[in-house]
Amino acid sequence: MSKYIKINENNLNIVLEVTKDRDIRLLHFSYLPFEQLNKLSEDEKEKCRLLELQSTGENQLNHRGVKHTGTLPGHRMIYESHNDEILKEGRRITINLVDKITKIEAKVIFQFYNDLQIVRTWSILENKGERSVGIEYITSFALTGIDRGGALDREDKMKIYIPHNEWCGEGMWEKYSLKDVGIFHVEDESTNRLLVSNTGNWSTCQYAPLGFIENTEISNGYMWQIEHNGSWNWEISDIMNMLYLKLSGPSEAENHFWKELKPNESFETVQVAVTSISGGLQAGIEVMTKYRRRIRRENDDNKRLPVIFNDYMNCLSGDPTTEKLIPLINAASLAGCEYFCIDCGWYSDGPWWDGVGEWLPSKERFKNGIKEPLDYIREKGMIPGLWLELEVMGINCSLADKLPDDWFFMRHGKRIKDHSRYQLDYRNPEVRKFATGIIKRVVEEYGVGYIKMDYNINMGIGTDNKADSAGEGLLGHNRAYLVWLDEIFKRYPDLVIENCGSGGLRMDYALLQRHSIQSSSDQTDYRKNAAIAAAVPSLVTPEQCAVWSYPLRDGDKEEVICNMVNSMLCRIHQSGHLAEINNESFKYIQEGIKYYKSIRHDIPNGIPFWPIKMPSLDDEWIAYGLLCSRVCYLALWRMQSENDIIEIPLEKFNGENISVKMGYPEDVDLSWNINKIKNILIIRNKHNYSGRILEIRW
Structure with missing residues (x-):
């Protein structure tokens, strides 16, 4: 006889079946009761895997094309026990599994959050055997039967929403049918799949790491978010005429990730968040917004929402000097800004792209030193900031030639270059020490209270230096960078560090659990930026979402007003040549910032x-x-x-x-x-x- 593990928490119903042979299946995950949906046959239940895990040299059980189904030892994992505990943030269920052949033990974890209709899930492997096991793929979450319920054919009732995300075009959701994405009824299992994936350090360079699928007949929708600052995947397809959803971090087939799990070694997947709700995409975004606020680092910046001036966009564009900055500082202060960030270029006498890396102020740009404009910013009642890009070093930076190769991403014995930059490898403690020293200098010597942390390259699959695979090296770097970031915020809790990746190309909640503010886009056309400004709060909480307002020198009043409205219900990233625009335009900027300050107390709780x-x-x-x-x-x-x-x-x-x-x-x-x-x-x-x-x- 089978036994059932039934979980009802925060309006989520989860049903797991454990057979007499201790096979374990995730039969149900929904806000709807298990009994309300159509029953599953024994053959269908067998396909409802709790965990997919494929290791090198193992068989694959399904005629599946490139899909991640029928994995081994995933399908051999049997139930050992489960733990049910109450933590400060909410209830946690841990399902303990084991494979008797490889002696791989797995934990599948469901972390609930008090009064939130969502769960964070991930998996942990530990090799208790005597031989290494090669890990090619493992899920953080797997659910089969997402189309259950209702009488209509799945092609008539299922709708998929995908957030496309590109440079200067962030947050563009599109709705698709199953046919639109190539999933057809052919047999009881097709070889086609919908794969939405990212490879590299730009975690959101094609898609945001989330999605939504809805059974419109019964209004049962699933929304998910993958919380990783590197490579990730989500996959939808069918098995036994049931649709499934699988969420994971990097894999071998998609992202060149392979991990040798040695005896007594453990491996933890990336974390993901999943909810089942009624009400469509916007209801899913509402739940996700509340969840993002719950998991975020406690900070004052997301309560106060100070107004930031940055001198880059449609303004100095990477060419700051003391003479150019002084009138801008005066104008920004008069407009009502509270931070003033000097953007890129401050560290180089001329062209700077391929020479970055030492982060020392230019003596040509700042003849009396960079502290002169930074101190003047403080005199004008604002907190000074600087632009940094601490994960890269230009190929023409003199320091790069003096450093050993293990400071950098390597493949096949060569340093990897992208757009005339090297990628620093944060697995190396010397790299982290170097980066910490730069932060210490700009904060403690220069008096900086705001850092715009940019990232303008993408090193692709990763580094194979001191790694089992390029993807495994990238994952190690991603995680080491997060640890370093945690240490910086612990050391400087009041320091505001903006997350930027050529605008919104690293807009993920591994980073945004830590950063209080996120650049939404590099879009220079305020008309296009309106759509981006309106869309990006679906991906980032409004109080973290920085939107440019950059009134033009020769713009009319509607242009100025539109620019201000773009940023008004998020975070104001003010820019533009404020010292050179006409008085009428400047008054609309002042009025906009004054109005923003009167309503910003509501934004951190707004849906x-x-x-x-x-x-x-x-x-x-x-x-x-x-x-x-x-x-x-x-x-x-x-x-x-x-x-x-x-x-x-x-x-x-x-x-x-x-x-x-x-x-x-x-x-x-x-x-x-x-x-x-x-x-x-x-x-x-x-x-x-x-x-x-x-x-x-x-």
Whole structure:
């Protein structure tokens, strides 16, 4: 007789079956009760694996193409025991498994969080045998039967949402059918799969590490997030006519990861978070937003949300000097900024891209030393900041020639180069010591309180120096960098370090559990940046999401206002030639920052939502709102549209006593009325490429 492990926690129902032979299956993971969905046959149950694990030299049990099904010893792992404990953050279930042949022991961990409808999962392996085992693939989470429930065919009821993420085009969600992604009914198991994957240190250079799939017939949706700053994979396909979802870190087939697990050695997968909810994609984002806030490092920056000026975007563009900075510092202070960050270029007399690495101030740019502009920033009531890129060293940096090869990523005995840079290897303690020394110098000697930590290359599959594989070397570096970052924040708890990867190309919650602020994009066109600004709070909490506002020298007032609105419901990254724009434009900047300071206390608890649709770069109208306790702040943009009217559904607001007022700007024409019968807000805006902030109260 089988026995069942049933878990009901925070409106999530999990059912595991342990057979008389101690085979263990994950039969159910949903907010819906197990009994409410269609029953599984014995053959179907056997395919509901709790863990997939493929090791070198083992057989593969399924006719599966490149899919990760039928793995061994994964399918041999049998149940040993399980632990159920209550931790400070919430309940934790640990399922203990063993393979009698290899003597590999595994723990599959489900960590719940108090009052949150989500679970973080990961797996830990330990080799208790006498021989090494080669690890090619292992899941952090595996669930079969995500299409269970309802009478419709899966092709008619299942919808997949994928967040595409590219340089200057971050956070663009697209909806797909199974046919759209090539998953068809052919036999009871096809060879096709949907693989969404990333390889390298740019963890979000094609896709954000999350997704959503929904059974629209019964409104059962799954949302997941992979929390890793390197290579990762998620896969959807079918087995026994059931759809499955598998989440993992790097693998051999996809990311050149292979790990020799020696006797008495252990290996831990990357962590992932999964929820099952009703209400569609936006309901999933709401749960994920609350979870991201729960796992994040406690910090003051995400409570205060100070306004940051950075001199790069549509401004100095990497060419700072004391003479150029002084008027900008004056203007930023007058506008109401609270931090002033000197961006790239401060360490080089001229072109600097391929010479970075020593991080010493240029004597040509700062003839009286860099402390002169940094001290002046403080005199003007702001906290100074500097740009750094501490994971790279330029190929023409004189220091690079003096350092041993084990400071750098290597493959096949050669240093790897990308875009005229070397990648430093943080597994090396000397590299971490070097990086710590730079932080110590800029913080303790220069008085810097803000660091923009950028990363502008991608070293691909990794390093095979002192590693079992290039992917294993990369994973070791990724984890060593996180340990180093933890040490820096422990040493300097009030230091604000912005996470940047050519904009939003490292927007993952391994890093964002630690960093309080994330660059959203390098997009230089404020019109395109509106869509990105509205979309990225689906990937990052609004209070961590820094959005550029860069009014142009010759822009009109609608351009200035739109720039300000772009950043208003996230974090303001102010830039632009503020000392050279006209008085009217400058007043709109001052008004915008003043208004932001009056509402920013609500942003750390606001829930993002999108009343029209998830934003796209070619939308005619864009709407992004923050739903707070008794007020909704609504950012509304009219892009290029022949229609000057937009309808906003009011279904999220309770009751009929709804009031609407202009938040920002105060003196710009906008008209609206509420249709209580249709429960919609009808807004008219006469201006293309314009933005507004409305406040809705009830």
